[in-house]
Amino acid sequence: MLKVPEHQVAGHLAIDGKLGPLVDDSGRFYKPLQGDGRGNKELAFYESFSSDTRVPDHIRKYFPVCYGSQLLEASNGSGLLHHLVLQDIVSSHRNPSIMDVKIGSRTWYPEASDNYIQKCLEKDRRTTTVSLGFRIAGLQLYEGKESGYWRPGRKEVQSFTVYNVRSILRRFVSSNSSIGNENSDCSFAPSIYGGSAGILEQLLELKAWFEDQTIYHFHSCSLLILFDKESVSKGSASVPEIKLIDFAHVVEGKGVIDHNFLGGLCSLIKFVSEVLSDSKESSIKDCVESEKPGICTDNGNCQ
Ligand SMILES: Nc1ncnc2c1ncn2[C@@H]1O[C@H](COP(=O)(O)OP(=O)(O)OP(=O)(O)O)[C@@H](O)[C@H]1O
Ligand SMILES: O=P(O)(O)O[C@@H]1[C@@H](O)[C@H](OP(=O)(O)O)[C@@H](OP(=O)(O)O)[C@@H](O)[C@H]1OP(=O)(O)O
Numbered sequence: 001m002l003k004v005p006e007h008q009v010a011g012h013l014a015i016d017g018k019l020g021p022l023v024d025d026s027g028r029f030y031k032p033l034q035g036d037g038r039g040n041k042e043l044a045f046y047e048s049f050s051s052d053t054r055v056p057d058h059i060r061k062y063f064p065v066c067y068g069s070q071l072l073e074a075s076n077g078s079g080l081l082h083h084l085v086l087q088d089i090v091s092s093h094r095n096p097s098i099m100d101v102k103i104g105s106r107t108w109y110p111e112a113s114d115n116y117i118q119k120c121l122e123k124d125r126r127t128t129t130v131s132l133g134f135r136i137a138g139l140q141l142y143e144g145k146e147s148g149y150w151r152p153g154r155k156e157v158q159s160f161t162v163y164n165v166r167s168i169l170r171r172f173v174s175s176n177s178s179i180g181n182e183n184s185d186c187s188f189a190p191s192i193y194g195g196s197a198g199i200l201e202q203l204l205e206l207k208a209w210f211e212d213q214t215i216y217h218f219h220s221c222s223l224l225i226l227f228d229k230e231s232v233s234k235g236s237a238s239v240p241e242i243k244l245i246d247f248a249h250v251v252e253g254k255g256v257i258d259h260n261f262l263g264g265l266c267s268l269i270k271f272v273s274e275v276l277s278d279s280k281e282s283s284i285k286d287c288v289e290s291e292k293p294g295i296c297t298d299n300g301n302c303q
Contacts, residue, residue, distance in 0.1 A: 002030065002072070007090045009151070010100040010138025010222070011246070014075030022075055022083075028067070029088040032074055032081050038248035043069055043084055045216070045247040052215065059209045062202070062244050064089055089224060089243045095149075097172060098226040100138040100245075103264040105130055107220040109251055120220070127158055128165055132271075133264035136160055136168060137222055142229045143178040150177070169275050172225075175233060188232050189279035192240045193272050199225060200276060202242045203269050210262040217258045219249040223268070 002022040004014045012034075014020030021031045033039020046066035049055060065087040074081040090096055107129060108120035127135040138157055141150040160168070167184070171177045173192045174184035193199045227240035 001025065004075070005029065005088075005090070007093075007096055007098060007140065008138075009098050009140050010154075010157075017076050019074055019076040019078070019081075022072070023088050023091070027088045027091040029064070029086040030070070030072060030083040031086060032083050033069065034248055039082070039084070041250065042246075042248045043082075045250045046084070049216075049247075054213075054215055056209065058205065062206055062242060064243055064245060089241065089245075090226065093226060093228050095142040095228060095230050096140075096226045097142045097229050098138075098140050098224060099136060099168075099172060101134050101223045101225060101268060102129065102137040103134050103221060103223055103268065104219065104260040105133040105263055106260060107249075109217065109219040109249060111251055112249075123158070128160060128162055131162055132165060133267035136165060139168065139172075141172060141177050147178045166271065166274075169271050170278075173275065173279075175229075186275055186279035186282070188229065189276050190283070191232055192227050193276045194280075197239055199227075199240050199242060200269065200272050202240075203265065203272065206242070206244075207262070207265050207269060210258060210265060212257070214253040214255045214257055216253050217251045217256075218244065218247070218261045219251060220246065221250070221261070222246050223265075 002024055005021060005023045008021065012018065012020045012032075014022055019032050021029060023029050031042075033043060049063065050066060067085040067087075069082045070085050071080050072083045073079070090098065106120065106124055108117040108124070112120070124130050124135075129135045136157060138154075139152065142148075143150055170184040170186050170189075173186055173188040175187045176183065176185050191198070195201070222245050224243045224245050225240070226243075
């Protein structure tokens, strides 16, 4: 039984009779092949990527598994349509907080039509793409059983400023995220952004590959960043994940590094690093000023 994804945070949504992705109960994500060649380009990328021996195994974990394509009833009732069959990255998470971060200081690419370049340029300037090298394209923050999710709409997301992005990256890893951004406690930063399996280490591993790979240029791709806040707050291990998605505009690298993506990735790494170091500084300060001063451990605890 196919249904609309419960935790889709950006892109084309299969609601109100529109064409969009669907999911099943066995961990599959079905993305309709988009028109004017974008869908075929994305399918061709997955086929090329999955068989490219130049891609190291430790980098493959940052991409969804692709199971090929399948002819399915389109969500907009237009009949049978080819869909990409992908691993549903979210299916193993109960109440995921998710951020879709579109990487790159430009989402257009030289080979695109003038109209497409104009459309992208206008949005890149209006959002934080040009100023930061990335933009938040969508997000949902789980704020507990009572409050549920904070899911800003498309218009609000596209109006985010540099200040908003900085605040959201703090709010994303805060236990008190439902209150104003200025007071986000970033209490989950050490375990979600930090640590050997944290977001920062994963971003740095991806960065090392992008400093060298010249096979692909990942235009208008997103990094999906997700974790289960509830399991973290209960102290159980919740491995935060990053996954690259949306390869409708990937072009050949032709022996040149993807400096557009790499620059945006470095900028995101800088922002995440700042949240992490701020959270450690405030933990040390709390530790020293607490009634029983102790030693502040690496993951921000005071013993
Ligand atoms: N493999 C996946 N597993 C789970 N969720 C996914 C997966 N791929 C995409 N999504 C969800 O769907 C959203 C949109 O994905 P994607 O960007 O591929 O679609 P799109 O319609 O091409 O978007 P855009 O309009 O930005 O090009 C993502 O933000 C994410 O929430
Ligand atoms: O990048 P594409 O594949 O041409 O599709 C764009 C894209 O989905 C874009 O969203 P984003 O990538 O900026 O998040 C859409 O803009 P809105 O979010 O403002 O709707 C465009 O509408 C998409 O173009 P199209 O409508 O031609 O599919």
